[in-house]
Amino acid sequence: MSNRERTFIMVKPDGVQRGIVGKIIKRFEQKGFKLVALKMLWPSEQLLQQHYSDLSARPFFPGLVKYMSSGPVVPMVWEGLDVVRTGRVMLGATNPAESAPGTIRGDLCIQVGRNILHGSDAVESANKEIALWFTDAELVSWTPANEGWVYE
Numbered sequence: 001m002s003n004r005e006r007t008f009i010m011v012k013p014d015g016v017q018r019g020i021v022g023k024i025i026k027r028f029e030q031k032g033f034k035l036v037a038l039k040m041l042w043p044s045e046q047l048l049q050q051h052y053s054d055l056s057a058r059p060f061f062p063g064l065v066k067y068m069s070s071g072p073v074v075p076m077v078w079e080g081l082d083v084v085r086t087g088r089v090m091l092g093a094t095n096p097a098e099s100a101p102g103t104i105r106g107d108l109c110i111q112v113g114r115n116i117l118h119g120s121d122a123v124e125s126a127n128k129e130i131a132l133w134f135t136d137a138e139l140v141s142w143t144p145a146n147e148g149w150v151y152e
């Protein structure tokens with residue numbers, strides 16, 4: 001486990017259109033994780049097919065790609081100790097009907113087909129997703145003044 005672990009978090013089109021990008025960023029900032037990349041783009045179907053390639057055989061795949069390409073998204077990279085696993089805990093279950101209250105999905109959305117954000121499920125997929133959505137130059141290396149407070 002490393003303080004430099006990174007995860008890929010992305011606000012989906014419904015999260016952007018509902019105006020809750022700031023709320024989602026705030027959850028990760030308040031937790032103490034470090035933002036190292038952030039942008040907004042309207043993703044192509046081709047990029048989304050790559051991003052969700054593991055799910056291509058699932059019946060909901062065409063609808064998923066259509067939903068995800070329906071408007072701009074806000075991909076970001078967050079860094080910190082065990083951030084992949086903790087990030088998934090913060091997101092809550094995939095289906096908001098089962099996401100615990102207090103989690104982002106549990107607090108802010110209702111149905112699985114509009115679950116407002118994505119988070120990597122393993123370090124390996126995080127690294128793949130970061131490389132798919134960001135160039136090396138877009139990943140910013142910096143040290144927050146409070147890093148000593150976050151990690152003793």
Ligand code: IDP
Nearest residue numbers: 055060064093094112113114115117118119121
């Ligand atoms: P995750 O986003 O929690 O990692 P995955 O199983 O990787 O969940 O599924 C990716 C995305 O596909 C989900 O976040 C959700 O938007 C969508 N999805 C998953 N299962 C269903 C379903 O049964 N119906 C419609 N959409 C689904």
Ligand code: MG
Nearest residue numbers: 118119120121
């Ligand atoms: Mg997933």
